[in-house]
Amino acid sequence: MLKIQIDSFSYDSQTVLESISFKVDRGEHIALMGESGSGKSTLLKIIYGLLHTEGGSIFWGEKQILGPNFNLIPGESYMKYLSQDFDLMPFTTVEENIGQHLSVFELENHQQRIQELLKLIELQDYTKAKVKNLSGGQQQRVALARVLAQEPELLLLDEPFGHIDNFKRTSLRRNLFQYLKEKGITVLTASHDPNDVLPYADRTLILENGRVVANEKTKKLYKNPPNYYTASLFGEVNELPIKLLKSYAAINRSILVYPHEFQLSDSSGLEVEVKTSFFKGSHYLNEAIAEEETVLYFITSKKLKQGDTVFLNVSLDTINARLQVEQRTNS
Incomplete structure (x- = not known):
């Protein structure tokens, strides 16, 4: 040892x-x-x-x-x-x-x-x-x-x-x-x-x-990951207020979300406007703007056009897991 x-x-x-x-x-x-x-x-x-x-x-x-x-x-x-x-x-x-x-x-x-x-x-x-x-x-x-x-x-x-x-x-x-x-x-x-x-x-x-x-x-x-710094060493990551993802949330915290953890929806979720779509071989990495000029990144299998509007969701399991990490880190 x-x-x-x-x-x-x-x-x-x-x-x-x-x-x-x-x-x-x-x-x-x-x-x-x-x-x-x-x-x-x-x-x-x-x-x-x-x-x-x-x-x-x-x-x-x-x-x-x-x-x-x-x-x-x-x-x-x-x-x-x-x-x-x-x-x-x-x-x-x-x-x-x-x-x-x-x-x-x-x-x-x-x-x-x-x-x-x-x-x-x-x-x-x-x-x-x-x-x-x-x-x-x-x-x-x-x-x-x-x-x-x-x-x-x-x-x-x-x-x-x-x-x-x-x-x-x-x-x-x-x-x-x-x-x-x-x-x-x-x-x-x-x-x-x-x-x-x-x-x-x-x-x-x-x-x-x-x-x-x-x-x-x-x-x-x-x-x-316990913090943004750690997550960013593994690649692209988003740090977003929970209220952007779940408007009914009673807590005022932010969580870390990797681009691949976003799920696309046709009509419900966080509304974002696509700015750029980068070809990454097996997928596209999209840069988008959400409320309050928040920049975020998410993955799609097909190229999106500048100006496209899509809706993004994050599973409750992911949100709860990240909140538990933050609680352990701060305790």
């Missing part, structure tokens, strides 16, 4: 992290989400031992992970960290970059292991290519193979697919996270992309201004 307790961490005199405390079970995949500057990368660097913090401690099982004030070379043998700087050897080949991180006691298995990793990152045809001649996305995949070379117990990933083309990113995500789950490797992934998180992370921590503001099972957090 990974146990993290950080009282605070500052760059110069600016506090970056504060009151961070959570645990990660062995084999669990945790996602760290938050806007730029929220502290995701800093947190991974502290866990790995690149940054020193005076207050707090980090343990992997019974072993304390110490920072640069104690270790000349950061990191531990059981832990690997993929940063946004790939730290590759540019003038050597792909296989040499990967092979350098394999155990010297298993030389006879090196080529087999290199080929396994090249297949995982989908670079089998680039074994002899020099790293300096690869694209940024290809270099990121080589860096990923390097940190997996000796199958770490704990893997820290900082925006692991940020430089990779979309058409490769989908299959790579699927192959990588399935591989890590099968191997029982504990993973912390810092990402701003919900596609890295929703299908794969067992649990998600939301960071805002250096603090953990949510820590839940990923599916539960998505379905019932």
